[in-house]
Amino acid sequence: MNHPRPRWAPDFVDIERPSAARMYDYYLGGSHHFTADRRLAEEYMRVVPDMPVIARAQRGVLNRAVRFMVDEGIDQFLDLGSGMPTTGNVHEIAQALNPAVRTVYVDVDPVAVAHGRALLRDEAGNTGVVHADLRDPDYVLAQPEVGELLDLSRPVGVLMIAVLHFVGDADQPKGVVGAYRDVVAPGSFLAITHATSDYRPAMAKDAEEVYLRASHQIHYRSRREIAELLDGYELVQPGVVDMIHWRPDPDADPDPLDGDVRRYSGYAAVGRIR
């Protein structure tokens, strides 16, 4: 079915194909999505009704991990699979603590990149947005914004929040993560969140089915598989844990899902290169 084309939709975008980036924007309550995105997102939420809360929990991990890394002296970030601009983008979180922080955002979704280029600039020119597929690390790392903004001879904070579950086994996620690990300097960090099939395998299967019709398919993994993605990194305490247990803010509001980790079905971890 063809849906009316919103005036803001760039001509080169296929608005009929649900996009993982725009569906995520819908879960987060954003406004950059088309009818086909909303339809499939609604279908997903019939399988995973808690998805809006889960998405916010993932953004919560992003926020805490960025603050942790800035506290550890990180002043440059590579945000892979950065998504649609939203409240609390990486450079905003980091620059609140250190205004000199530099950030490169990378996403494969053309709408996320177009909006990122419009909204993620900072006055000092310390942010850049790259349109690239993170599964091609050589291409990503060769982009001018990466060379101009990041000094890879110094520690960098690499973020892969809610994106590795869009890298299927055929694309060798361990190899992809390892390629970034191998080019960053000692003292660098990697933060991830990842959907897991550990708690509700039947739901995970149904959820994967829905995303067969999206731009990127989703792959729920076990805790062991997710931990293996961080091979070569020393895990920062508390290790690979349920997202809400990764260094929670002591003054956070009560958990909207009563701390039920099964309903979150997602792990978080931060690793450090020694």
Ligand SMILES: C[S@@+](CC[C@H](N)C(=O)[O-])C[C@H]1O[C@@H](n2cnc3c(N)ncnc32)[C@H](O)[C@@H]1O
């Ligand atoms: C669930 S969203 C997460 C966005 C953001 N990291 C966050 O936590 O809010 C996943 C994002 O990863 C992007 N993505 C998926 N596969 C990708 C790939 N191979 N290369 C780059 N971006 C990718 C999607 O376009 C989408 O914007």
